[in-house]
Amino acid sequence: MKARRFYAPAFFWLSVAWLCVVGVALFLQGYGQIKLETPVLVAALATTTTNVLGILAIAALYIFPRHGATASPSESPGLG
Numbered sequence: 230m231k232a233r234r235f236y237a238p239a240f241f242w243l244s245v246a247w248l249c250v251v252g253v254a255l256f257l258q259g260y261g262q263i264k265l266e267t268p269v270l271v272a273a274l275a276t277t278t279t280n281v282l283g284i285l286a287i288a289a290l291y292i293f294p295r296h297g298a299t300a301s302p303s304e305s306p307g308l309g
Contacts, residue, residue, distance in 0.1 A: 240288040244281050251277045
């Protein structure tokens with residue numbers, strides 16, 4: 230339970246920071262402060278979106294396991 234209280238906010242703030250960085254990059258691109266080619270911009274948005282959603286999904290499945298799914302402490306990497 231202690232791990233959940235630590236990791237839930239940590240994953241949330243990691244996601245917030247990640248999205249802010251991409252948002253700033255888009256803002257700077259829009260106002261011409263930085264120049265990104267279209268394929269680079271599309272790749273950055275796609276990979277960032279995929280990574281953030283993946284991290285949130287992993288965190289959500291760990292914090293809120295499905296009913297009937299039990300994991301022993303030895304099966305949780307880095308928490309034993």
